[in-house]
Amino acid sequence: MVTSLPKPTTTGARRRPLRVAMVGHAFMGRAHSNALRQANRFFDLPYEVVAQVVVGRDAARVEAARKKFGFEEGSTDLAAVLARDDIDLVDVATPNDTHASIALAALKANKHVMCEKPLALSVVEARKMVAAAAKAKRHVGVWHNYRRCPAASLAQRMIARGDLGAVRQVRAVYLQDWLSSAETPWSWRNDKAVCGSGAHGDLNAHLIDMTRFLTGLEFEAVCGVEQTYTKKRKDGDGKPRLVDVDDAFAFLARFAGGAIGTFESTRVAPGRKNHNRIEVSGEKGSIAWNLERMNELEVFRFDEPRDGQGFRTVMCMDGVHPYAANWWPDGHILGYEHTFVHTLADFVRSLDSALRFRPDFEDGLAVQAVLEAAQKSTASGRWQTVKN
Numbered sequence: 151m152v153t154s155l156p157k158p159t160t161t162g163a164r165r166r167p168l169r170v171a172m173v174g175h176a177f178m179g180r181a182h183s184n185a186l187r188q189a190n191r192f193f194d195l196p197y198e199v200v201a202q203v204v205v206g207r208d209a210a211r212v213e214a215a216r217k218k219f220g221f222e223e224g225s226t227d228l229a230a231v232l233a234r235d236d237i238d239l240v241d242v243a244t245p246n247d248t249h250a251s252i253a254l255a256a257l258k259a260n261k262h263v264m265c266e267k268p269l270a271l272s273v274v275e276a277r278k279m280v281a282a283a284a285k286a287k288r289h290v291g292v293w294h295n296y297r298r299c300p301a302a303s304l305a306q307r308m309i310a311r312g313d314l315g316a317v318r319q320v321r322a323v324y325l326q327d328w329l330s331s332a333e334t335p336w337s338w339r340n341d342k343a344v345c346g347s348g349a350h351g352d353l354n355a356h357l358i359d360m361t362r363f364l365t366g367l368e369f370e371a372v373c374g375v376e377q378t379y380t381k382k383r384k385d386g387d388g389k390p391r392l393v394d395v396d397d398a399f400a401f402l403a404r405f406a407g408g409a410i411g412t413f414e415s416t417r418v419a420p421g422r423k424n425h426n427r428i429e430v431s432g433e434k435g436s437i438a439w440n441l442e443r444m445n446e447l448e449v450f451r452f453d454e455p456r457d458g459q460g461f462r463t464v465m466c467m468d469g470v471h472p473y474a475a476n477w478w479p480d481g482h483i484l485g486y487e488h489t490f491v492h493t494l495a496d497f498v499r500s501l502d503s504a505l506r507f508r509p510d511f512e513d514g515l516a517v518q519a520v521l522e523a524a525q526k527s528t529a530s531g532r533w534q535t536v537k538n
């Protein structure tokens with residue numbers, strides 16, 4: 151891949167800056183800006199990441215975010231920011247309906263782009279984003295941060311080197327409970343025009359990406375079922391608003407090569423806060439991982455002595471484990487925010503190499519195709535082929 155950025159130096163002379171414009175400054179804005187500030191402190195990167203401009207719609211809130219998150223500047227004029235020569239990377243941390251337009255404008259302005267998930271509202275939009283990235287020859291990525299939990303990365307390594315043999319089954323759930331009460335206010339996450347779907351696009355998107363990452367399998371066909379339990383909620387002004395997205399969404403999957411899988415996401419599972427769990431079963435063993443115990447990987451292998459067999463819990467915080475050595479001595483654990491630092495660090499590294507950063511927009515498109523096929527299947531009541 152080609153980049154117009156100046157040739158970096160990792161030793162001796164000061165690293166060249168990679169100036170970032172971040173659009174959106176709430177939940178993900180907080181997570182991303184923390185990563186922008188931490189990446190160079192813990193990773194040896196070819197560029198110095200500079201939190202240059204935070205972009206939003208309201209000047210007062212932008213200024214508050216600028217101060218809190220440590221950006222050099224704030225702006226409410228995205229077009230003016232994109233027109234600047236000194237901005238190298240645009241970070242999209244806004245609701246789903248804005249991803250395509252912001253990313254397309256940024257690519258047109260010759261910027262690299264990191265975009266939040268799900269990549270787009272539809273396969274059609276996602277295809278345009280893939281084409282624009284290829285045309286612009288810019289580096290692009292999607293913030294599927296869970297790939298870069300050390301334990302998840304280790305699981306991928308184990309599966310890729312054949313520890314489990316051929317993968318037969320994937321069972322994945324992403325369970326939350328914050329919409330269980332009808333009193334929880336309406337937000338953009340309940341509005342199909344803004345988010346495309348509910349728990350499905352929000353949470354199943356992560357499970358789909360994680361499955362592709364861990365197993366290397368491609369989804370062939372899906373069959374889904376969805377439900378919305380609370381059809382109206384009051385917005386911040388007390389006005390009743392329609393909820394036109396799913397509260398819960400489950401689907402079955404068939405993969406190329408014969409593996410099968412089950413996927414469930416919900417925001418109405420009382421007691422479950424951010425229960426993102428995936429289990430992969432192969433011919434020779436299994437692994438299981440749960441974000442709520444994110445530094446641990448459960449591993450079972452038939453090739454261990456029979457009388458000692460059972461799931462073992464591997465604490466993935468030794469220097470030999472992915473990313474762990476960049477932080478603290480063995481066993482000094484990591485948390486949610488570190489996954490964003492890892493994602494950014496790998497992205498910045500990829501700028502200076504022939505490495506393809508994953509997940510890129512093609513991966514985002516693949517996720518979108520599964521999401522869309524599953525939505526079509528809930529409407530038709532039939533299995534749906536996945537088409538990128």
Ligand SMILES: NC(=O)c1ccc[n+]([C@@H]2O[C@H](COP(=O)([O-])OP(=O)(O)OC[C@H]3O[C@@H](n4cnc5c(N)ncnc54)[C@H](O)[C@@H]3O)[C@@H](O)[C@H]2O)c1
Nearest residue numbers: 174175176177178179206243244245246248266267268293
């Ligand atoms: N990777 C993850 O684990 C993860 C977690 C949460 C959310 N997300 C994704 O991140 C994105 C943002 O979610 P969030 O939780 O930060 O939402 P949020 O509501 O907390 O923040 C959205 C931000 O975007 C701004 N915004 C809204 N419309 C805009 C526009 N048209 N132009 C400029 N700014 C605009 C808002 O003012 C706010 O600052 C979503 O796509 C969501 O799916 C990803």
